[in-house]
Amino acid sequence: MDWWISMPKVELHAHLNGSIRNSTLLELAKDLGEKGTIVFSDFEHVIRKNDRSLREVFKLFDLIHIVTTDHKTITRITKEVVEDFAAENVVYLELRTTPKRNDSIGMSKRSYMEAVVEGLRSVSSTSLDINFASDDPEKSLATTEKKIYVRLLLSIDRRESTAAAMETVNLALEMREMGVIGIDLSGNPTIGEWGTFLPALKFAREQGLSITLHCGEVPNPVEIQAMLDFLPGRIGHACCFQDEEWEKLKLSQIPVEICLTSNIRTETISSMDIHHFAELYKAKHPIVLCTDDSGVFSTSLSNEYAIASNTFGRYYVIMTKSYITLGLMDPKCVRDAMLSLGRAELFELAKRAVDFIYAGSRVKMELIEIFESAARTLG
Numbered sequence: 151m152d153w154w155i156s157m158p159k160v161e162l163h164a165h166l167n168g169s170i171r172n173s174t175l176l177e178l179a180k181d182l183g184e185k186g187t188i189v190f191s192d193f194e195h196v197i198r199k200n201d202r203s204l205r206e207v208f209k210l211f212d213l214i215h216i217v218t219t220d221h222k223t224i225t226r227i228t229k230e231v232v233e234d235f236a237a238e239n240v241v242y243l244e245l246r247t248t249p250k251r252n253d254s255i256g257m258s259k260r261s262y263m264e265a266v267v268e269g270l271r272s273v274s275s276t277s278l279d280i281n282f283a284s285d286d287p288e289k290s291l292a293t294t295e296k297k298i299y300v301r302l303l304l305s306i307d308r309r310e311s312t313a314a315a316m317e318t319v320n321l322a323l324e325m326r327e328m329g330v331i332g333i334d335l336s337g338n339p340t341i342g343e344w345g346t347f348l349p350a351l352k353f354a355r356e357q358g359l360s361i362t363l364h365c366g367e368v369p370n371p372v373e374i375q376a377m378l379d380f381l382p383g384r385i386g387h388a389c390c391f392q393d394e395e396w397e398k399l400k401l402s403q404i405p406v407e408i409c410l411t412s413n414i415r416t417e418t419i420s421s422m423d424i425h426h427f428a429e430l431y432k433a434k435h436p437i438v439l440c441t442d443d444s445g446v447f448s449t450s451l452s453n454e455y456a457i458a459s460n461t462f463g464r465y466y467v468i469m470t471k472s473y474i475t476l477g478l479m480d481p482k483c484v485r486d487a488m489l490s491l492g493r494a495e496l497f498e499l500a501k502r503a504v505d506f507i508y509a510g511s512r513v514k515m516e517l518i519e520i521f522e523s524a525a526r527t528l529g
């Protein structure tokens with residue numbers, strides 16, 4: 151087994167519906183096509199398309215929501231997504247999803263989330279032990295041997311009003327005993343104003359929920375500054391930052407959830423070798439590799455580690471040397487430019503992500519033990 155699959159990993163940025171298996175999505179779409187709810191051929195084309203712009207990705211999400219928004223399907227997807235992450239040795243997963251209301255089928259934000267929780271409960275593989283919190287999310291962890299720890303973040307969609315965002319935060323507070331530990335702000339970054347979500351995010355933080363924000367997916371300096379001033383526990387992406395914003399980010403030490411494949415597929419970053427991962431890694435800024443939407447972007451967390459290793463470990467060195475040969479880079483700078491990013495460094499990167507999880511100290515300690523034991527076994 152490749153080392154990037156066998157080593158333990160921590161996933162902190164995974165959207166439930168974006169992580170749907172392609173086979174499940176096609177099956178569900180086919181069913182709805184047969185029932186006449188959608189025209190399957192229109193749908194199939196969109197699902198099978200590989201490179202999508204950010205705008206097309208959000209169109210695809212609207213389509214995905216047509217086929218996935220009923221309780222039974224949400225339960226199934228949750229179960230499959232957790233099993234898929236566990237199968238590639240993800241030992242801690244923070245799964246995020248936008249609670250949805252659909253009056254026509256009697257779905258409330260709460261019943262949507264109950265369907266998610268039902269999915270966690272129904273994870274069936276015998277090799278899998280879901281650390282699903284009961285009364286005390288911390289206490290429930292110590293009792294049995296654990297394979298994967300799962301915690302939930304509720305997403306506020308940027309299309310939502312302040313009242314709807316507040317409803318999501320209140321739901322998160324009500325569902326804390328079911329493993330909900332934080333709030334995410336996501337959805338189409340070209341829509342919505344920071345000021346709309348701020349009251350709900352402030353309230354969430356006052357109540358002890360952790361916050362992560364999608365930040366800088368499109369150039370929006372005013373919003374990026376405001377988000378950094380808010381000091382969220384983590385941010386996702388950070389693709390369209392200017393010098394001033396990089397400086398502020400580095401000073402703040404806010405951890406960044408890096409989604410390599412997603413950023414390339416959505417053309418938020420034009421090519422992998424110029425991805426800000428390298429710069430942040432070199433600066434020792436807190437970062438964590440994540441998938442974003444493993445289904446939509448046909449990736450996995452293991453694959454993201456393999457890409458980081460191949461791009462910044464080997465290719466990056468070759469590229470740097472070519473620059474010197476072409477006279478584009480002073481040989482004296484080569485040491486600075488090169489990243490040593492082999493197996494040991496990526497293992498450390500995965501282990502360091504434990505510092506940025508939103509679960510408490512007991513879970514962190516257990517995860518560190520898992521990593522230390524893996525280090526001894528994997529050598």
Ligand code: 5GP
Nearest residue numbers: 165166167168211247248336337338339364
């Ligand atoms: P869900 O919340 O329905 O489980 O997961 C899909 C949703 O996550 C999308 O509709 C969108 O709101 C959000 N999402 C998924 N990927 C991205 C991304 O790359 N950027 C942003 N801003 N939102 C995303």
